[in-house]
Amino acid sequence: MSDGTLYDKVWDRHRVTELPTGQDQLFVGHHLIHEVTSPQAFGMVNERDLDVAFPERTYATVDHIIPTEDRTRPFDDGAAEEMLEALELNVQRAGIDFADPESGDQGIVHVVGPEQGLTQPGMTVVCGDSHTATHGAFGAIAFGIGTSQIRDVLATGSIAMERQDVRRVEVTGELDPAVSAKDVVLTIIRELGTDGGVGYVYEYGGSAVEDMPMHERMTLCNMSIEGGARAGYVNPDETTYDYLEGRDAVPDGEKFEELTAYWESISSDSDATYDDVVTIDGSAIEPTVTWGTTPGQAVGVTEEIPDPSDLPEDKRGSAKQAMEHMNVEPGDTMEGYPIDVAFIGSCTNGRLPDLRAAADVLEGNELHEDVRGLAVPGSQRVKVAAEAEGLDEVFRDAGFEWREAGCSMCLGMNDDQLVGDEVSASSSNRNFVGRQGSPEGKTVLMSPRMVAAAGIAGEVTDVRTLEEVMRA
Ligand SMILES: CC(C)[C@H](C(=O)O)[C@@H](O)C(=O)O
Numbered sequence: 001m002s003d004g005t006l007y008d009k010v011w012d013r014h015r016v017t018e019l020p021t022g023q024d025q026l027f028v029g030h031h032l033i034h035e036v037t038s039p040q041a042f043g044m045v046n047e048r049d050l051d052v053a054f055p056e057r058t059y060a061t062v063d064h065i066i067p068t069e070d071r072t073r074p075f076d077d078g079a080a081e082e083m084l085e086a087l088e089l090n091v092q093r094a095g096i097d098f099a100d101p102e103s104g105d106q107g108i109v110h111v112v113g114p115e116q117g118l119t120q121p122g123m124t125v126v127c128g129d130s131h132t133a134t135h136g137a138f139g140a141i142a143f144g145i146g147t148s149q150i151r152d153v154l155a156t157g158s159i160a161m162e163r164q165d166v167r168r169v170e171v172t173g174e175l176d177p178a179v180s181a182k183d184v185v186l187t188i189i190r191e192l193g194t195d196g197g198v199g200y201v202y203e204y205g206g207s208a209v210e211d212m213p214m215h216e217r218m219t220l221c222n223m224s225i226e227g228g229a230r231a232g233y234v235n236p237d238e239t240t241y242d243y244l245e246g247r248d249a250v251p252d253g254e255k256f257e258e259l260t261a262y263w264e265s266i267s268s269d270s271d272a273t274y275d276d277v278v279t280i281d282g283s284a285i286e287p288t289v290t291w292g293t294t295p296g297q298a299v300g301v302t303e304e305i306p307d308p309s310d311l312p313e314d315k316r317g318s319a320k321q322a323m324e325h326m327n328v329e330p331g332d333t334m335e336g337y338p339i340d341v342a343f344i345g346s347c348t349n350g351r352l353p354d355l356r357a358a359a360d361v362l363e364g365n366e367l368h369e370d371v372r373g374l375a376v377p378g379s380q381r382v383k384v385a386a387e388a389e390g391l392d393e394v395f396r397d398a399g400f401e402w403r404e405a406g407c408s409m410c411l412g413m414n415d416d417q418l419v420g421d422e423v424s425a426s427s428s429n430r431n432f433v434g435r436q437g438s439p440e441g442k443t444v445l446m447s448p449r450m451v452a453a454a455g456i457a458g459e460v461t462d463v464r465t466l467e468e469v470m471r472a
């Protein structure tokens with residue numbers, strides 16, 4: 001068992017008791033909710049005539065089903081309208097703060113929590129959503145939960161959970177300037193496997209992680225679940241405190257100083273022991289893209305797609321199937337793979353610095369004539385901030401549609417979907433078959449800069465080469 005890690009310390013501080021099942025009852029510091037996974041859980045709580053135990057520790061937003069174009073109520077999509085109405089009713093009844101579409105605060109749950117300072121180091125954060133690990137970027141223990149657990153958290157402010165092992169994932173060296181956290185996490189998942197993290201929580205560290213600003217750490221932790229880990233976190237440091245200082249939900253003055261001291265104390269000790277340690281050479285990572293239908297089926301953009309027969313036996317069948325779906329061959333590179341759609345957004349890469357990174361590549365360029373582009377800010381606040389910098393103009397001038405905040409084409413639960421066998425260069429986190437709305441659709445995951453480069457070229461492109469050409 002690990003010892004002296006942030007995970008152990010935070011777990012112990014939130015552990016209420018050991019349950020007869022052998023699980024621990026864990027107190028939940030913050031509960032985030034959205035419209036897709038909460039209605040049933042509220043239904044169960046209401047049915048038993050229970051109150052929400054800690055409405056003040058609960059925060060709601062609407063993200064998955066919300067249209068990113070016309071938001072006139074009632075929505076054209078009756079099911080979407082119904083889900084939002086259910087959420088409105090539930091939060092109103094329980095007295096839960098709600099980032100509704102009129103509030104100016106609405107957005108993807110994993111974008112709004114951090115931007116308002118709701119997510120803080122040393123907390124336990126849960127949400128009925130698998131990408132809750134995002135919040136681990138702050139040194140919180142954050143994970144996705146299922147419907148019956150949402151019910152439990154609503155009714156008691158706690159859940160039954162088993163303690164996980166801790167794997168330290170150490171990313172050494174310095175990243176190439178064209179390489180981002182997205183490339184790092186795709187590399188980690190590729191090396192450790194999509195189920196390599198089962199039973200673990202990942203502690204990310206090493207110089208390449210320490211050098212990452214908060215939005216990059218969020219991208220890294222966001223995809224922990226794609227590697228099978230229950231959660232992922234980064235120990236809090238000056239970068240974390242600087243990000244948090246002055247945010248709405250963060251106390252200021254002396255209280256902030258006290259908090260910082262507390263946050264320091266819950267960081268992993270220098271002599272902490274881990275159940276496993278993995279080291280990855282950050283300086284060797286190049287811009288990385290997926291060739292298949294899981295986030296682990298990834299290669300460096302100039303690297304050859306592997307031959308399934310060279311893969312471990314249990315990976316061969318799925319690799320062959322993925323190659324068929326994606327229409328790629330072993331030995332091909334992804335460079336030159338034609339795309340139809342460029343999607344910038346999602347809880348992985350829909351924050352202000354992600355939009356800046358894409359806009360930086362797009363400035364003065366235009367989307368390829370065969371490509372449609374969708375830029376979707378992760379939250380209303382991100383949208384306003386981006387517009388204040390003129391980023392919307394850069395996107396529009398390049399031929400992108402500039403939309404309202406939400407999950408959008410990350411999973412296509414609204415109108416933003418691939419059509420037929422369209423190929424999308426996407427800054428999101430999942431490339432499963434049918435993920436972006438069309439069963440024949442194809443998704444190539446990559447960083448925002450790489451999406452912008454692919455959009456301009458009309459095919460997967462090494463952003464480093466594109467930038468060289470543009471400079472010449
Ligand atoms: C709808 C929701 C339950 C789902 C998740 O849990 O992650 C979604 O956010 C996703 O990314 O697939």
Ligand code: SF4
Binds near residue numbers: 108109110129346410
């Ligand atoms: S942006 Fe995508 S991954 Fe994130 S919560 Fe929404 S659907 Fe899930």
